[in-house]
Amino acid sequence: MNKPVKKPVGVIGLGAMGMGVAMSLLREGFEVHACDVRAEAVQKVVDAGGIAAASPAAMAPLVEVLLTVVVNADQTETVLFGENGAAPHMKPGAVVIASATVSPEFAKALGKRLNDMGLLMIDGPISGGAAKAMSGEMTVMSSGTPAAYAKCEDVLDAIAGKVYRLGDEVGPGSVVKMVNQLLAGVHIAASGEAMALAIRAGANPDQVYEVITNSAGNSWMFQNRVPHILAGDYTPLSAVNIFVKDLGIVLDYAKKNVFPLPLSATAHQMFMSASAAGHGGEDDSAVIKTFPGIKLP
Secondary structure (H helix, E strand, C coil): CCCCCEEEEECCCCHHHHHHHHHHHHCCCCEEEEEEECHHHHHHHHHHHHHHHEHHHHHHHHEEEEEEECHHHHHHHHHCCCCCCCCCCCCCCEEECCCCCCHHHHHHHHHHHHCCCCEEEEEEEEEEHHHHHHHHCCECCCCCCHHHHHHHHHHHHHHHEEEEECCCCCCCHHHHHHHHHHHHHHHHHHHHHHHHHHEEEECCHHHHHHHCCCCCCCCCHHHHHHHHHCCCCCCCCEHHHHHHHHHHHHHHHHHHHCCCCHHHHHHHHHHHHHHHHCCCCEHHHHHHHCCCCCCCC
16 A cells, blocks of 8 residues: 655755755655756656656745755755745745755845745755765754744654754754864865875875774764775765865854854865865865875875
């Protein structure tokens, strides 16, 4: 006997994280409408039982909950309010779960704009990587009104292993994601520096990885990213330019609040150097390529 189909949910942005979100929702029985600039990504969702949307505007009146799993504030603005944007066409009382990494100020302003249109918003940045997104086990750092949560708790539970409710208004979710990105960026940069030193000193990189992942110097990012370096595979699941942007958000916020962040500033310069050298579109582990005098695997 077939399970009844759950509420219609839209997913805009089918990258490494968005594809996992869409597949997790399908697996849990939701009616999933998918939209992306890449037709092949949409087709993958359709093949799994989803419904293709020609544009955010075309999807908007058909869904009760809309997830924007895009890269930044500009893309969030475009898919919601640009030409063929979703927001003006959504049903009153529908919920937008905004999952891009953006500044807390942008998140708050977005929440007000949507509220003025009769829509609800969850400030819902996500973390955990592509594998956890695909298995429905990622982390959502969220905030929003109880009314917004009431309409989308089942959706959040379907896509995440942990849903943190960080406040009753929009903004705290993006604050915590900003802190997460500070640590993630610094840890990736430090992992690159450590492996560069190991290689320069003549150590076997595979042995170094094995030892460090079983020692106190390990981090989630070291364990996750260094295998990309060892394999010489810089296919971007998360690109160098993501951390140019995200550490930029961190440092902009610190600058406005006159707060020193020396490690973040150094890590940001490392990602900027990698991007300037032509590696911006590569996996963020390519930050190691900025170190001179070493032969990478």
